[in-house]
Amino acid sequence: MxxxxxxxxxxxxxxxxxxxxxxxxxxxxxxxxxxxxxxxxxxxxxxxxxxxxxxxxxxxxxxxxxxxxxxxxxxxxxxxxxxxxxxxxxxxxxxxxxxxxxxxxxxxxxxxxxxxAAPIRPPLPGIDLPGIFALRTIPDSRRIRDWITTHQVKTAVIVGGGFIGLEMTENLIHRDIQVTLLEQLPQVMPPLDPEMVAAVHDLLRERGVNLCLGDGVSGFATAGDRIQVSTASGQRHTADLVILAIGVxxxxxxxxxxxxxxxxxxxxxxxxxxxxxxxxxxxxxxxxxxxxxxxxxxxxxxxxxxxxxxxxxxxxxxAGRASTFRGVQGTSVCRIFDLTVASTGASEKLLQRLAIPYEKVHLHPGHHVGYFPGATPIDIKLLFAPETGKILGVQAVGESGTEKRVDVIAMAIQTGATVFDLEEAELCYAPQFGAAKDPVNFAGMIAANHLRGDAPIAQWSDQAWRSHCLVDVRTVSEFAAGAVEGAINLPLNDLRDRLTELPLDQPIYVYCQVGQRAYYATRVLRLNGFEAFNLTGGYKTYDAMQAT
Missing domain, CATH: 3.50.50.60 (FAD/NAD(P)-binding domain)
Incomplete structure (x- = not known):
């Protein structure tokens, strides 16, 4: 040969x-x-x-x-x-x-x-000034480290809220540098859907980041021995260091x-x-x-x-072998302080842009059983085909165990699995790792119950609930602490005794804090002749959507 x-x-x-x-x-x-x-x-x-x-x-x-x-x-x-x-x-x-x-x-x-791929450096005024860096190679990182040391950097502007921008934000704060993060879009992590990054926005602000969304950079200029960053809205931010993380x-x-x-x-x-x-x-x-x-x-x-x-x-x-590349799902994960953000497959934004039919569910299960110390929630959004239940994508945000769930669903997408398969997935269980019904199972169950008609879900974004009967089945104290305008409070434990207070001639939209009690209520109502729908993700998802 x-x-x-x-x-x-x-x-x-x-x-x-x-x-x-x-x-x-x-x-x-x-x-x-x-x-x-x-x-x-x-x-x-x-x-x-x-x-x-x-x-x-x-x-x-x-x-x-x-x-x-x-x-x-x-x-x-x-x-x-x-x-x-x-x-x-x-x-x-x-x-x-x-x-x-x-x-x-x-x-x-x-x-x-x-x-x-190379970092994007748009032809903006002053973009080649000293102290403005992009990060791609080891020499790039060495130059940034040297600049931080020699110029005793105390403040930085990061342009771009994607993976590199967020990771650089966390790492500069780790070095006690104050950070202003500029993102032209109204959210960080642009591949994700807006409501899924609301918690990330909150955390960045809690950690002292000056988060400026919906405001792109228009140019750079010197300000003494510092750099002035001007934005499209007319704002000016002065810093010792600028990192360009606009994309590649x-x-x-x-x-x-x-x-x-x-x-x-x-x-x-x-x-x-x-x-x-x-x-x-x-x-x-x-x-x-x-x-x-x-x-x-x-x-x-x-x-x-x-x-x-x-x-x-x-x-x-x-070498003459018949191997082929299946395509990309965009499976990715990013750690931002205490939060892990992971996703795979299509986002709702992408499906809408391509006019691909889809359904979605939101849920907020604990990453392991509640009785074992340290349980924290994972915010999950699952997208699936309305006719077959085929999984189209998932996004998740949480403190622990987040990427594990996304990895499982990433593999499910590779095999062409459906939400009915997620219902039946047999996953590792011990109290410190998960639950007998894992968050992956719960996501499949909620979606499958919807497709079977057992507990149909409704979307906050559809707004249909605004013109019909809206029922909050949380406790009186939870309702008093914050509720959706126009909702009536019928706590789940009282629901069966108060069914006569509800109309039989119109749809009833039900919510609780995260969706589980509303699921129980939806079943009670439907078994009693009401046309009931569970507003997916509950008040927590509603609150996140209001923040976007």
Whole structure:
């Protein structure tokens, strides 16, 4: 068999995985990996925690180095080498040694593009001023740490409320730096639905973050030895440090210059074997546009897990194997102080935008049984197909056990499972870990009861409850502490004795604090001839929606 020459551009998640997998599949192939930076295969997800002194040893961020790739895998790694051109007809690349300036051509049988994505730096006035940073690489994190030390930073402005923005907020506060967080949208964590991040907004403010939502940055200027950040609303924030966490865009310049097919979002178009429009070129990681597993539409989600899997699949394809990439679900998790925020699959916003029919339930179960010390709630939103109950997505926010539930449902989505499957899921149980009816089971049960017609749910957002009978089945004291305007209070324990107070000729919308007592009440009412609906998620969900 003729020896293959495999060249890989980019050496972090996707590129490094492809290189190592290629060697495990082909002992004879010549494999060379190029990276513009001084490091290969580093943990870029850990960079905010290195800035925040949670990770204090920089070497811990290095998953592997060039020597390891050479000695263990017989893979040549060329660091500080920029691949600046592709000649598809001759199957060669042009490589520049950034230390010497020397350029050379290298031939390939298979070329893998894994350059990743670059932080967005919009062309705003003053954006290149000293003290304004983006975070992508170890040298970036080193420069931010040095700036904090040498300028004795006490205040910072973070632009963008996504993963990096929130993680940087937490880590700068960990270093006793006051933070103003600017987000152009009316919520942080834009992929999630608004009501699901209300608790995150509250927590950020409790921790002293100056949270400015719905206000984008318009420019930067010097203010003595500090930086003044101006916003679209006319506000001005002065700080010692600015972090740009606006988002990323694919590093597609090399692919564009080679006339490879590019998607609407700027990612390189690939098939399910990660092959580009050129049969000798593959692309993986943050630079590619792939298919959303749930909606079956093109998408681009820069996450390490999919990048690693794509690298393996590209290696399989180059070796002649039939492996294919299923698509991405966007399964992700972020820790913000005491809260864990996790999600997988489609959000309600996405389903609405694509006009995909859906139903939803909200619930707020404890992460383990209430009688065992330390139980805390998890706010869960489950989205599913109205006809079949097929699971479309889930979002969860809580202190403990949150990502575990999302991981379970992520796997359920992979298998095409329904809410009826969640009802029957057999999960680990001990008092300190969960309950005999796990939150995953509860989510399935609520949705399944709705689809069967046993306990139909209603949505606060639909507003139908405003023009019909609204019943609060909490206790008198709970009702007095705060209730929905227009509701009448019929505590659950008194409900059977007071049924005559309710109309039989119109729908009755029932709520409690989180939904469980309203479920019991809905069953009582329906068994007594009333057309009753449970307002999903109860007063807690209503309150969160009012905050958005």
């Amino acid at each position: 003729t020896q293959q020459r495999i060249l890989i551009v980019g050496g972090v998640a996707g590129g490094a995985s492809c290189a190592a997998r290629s060697r495990r599949l082909d002992e004879d192939a010549e494999i060379i990996m190029y990276d513009r930076g001084p490091y290969v295969s580093f943990a870029n997800c850990g960079l905010p925690y290195y800035v925040g002194d949670v990770i204090v040893d920089e070497s811990k961020l290095l998953v592997a180095n060039a020597d390891l790739f050479q000695e263990r895998f017989n893979i040549q790694v060329c660091l500080e080498h920029n691949v600046c051109g592709i000649d598809r007809d001759r199957q060669t690349i042009t490589v520049e040694n950034l230390k010497t300036g020397e350029k050379r051509e290298e031939a390939y049988d298979a070329l893998v593009l894994a350059p990743g 865009r694919p590093e597609n310049q090399l692919a564009k210059a080679a006339d490879l097919a590019i998607g609407e979002r700027g990612g390189i178009q690939v098939n399910d074997q990660m092959q580009t429009s050129d049969p000798h070129i593959w692309a993986v990681g943050d630079v590619v546009e792939v298919q959303d597993f749930v909606t079956q539409t093109p998408t681009q989600i820069p996450l390490a897990g999919p990048a690693n899997r794509q690298g393996r699949i590209a290696a399989d394809a180059i």
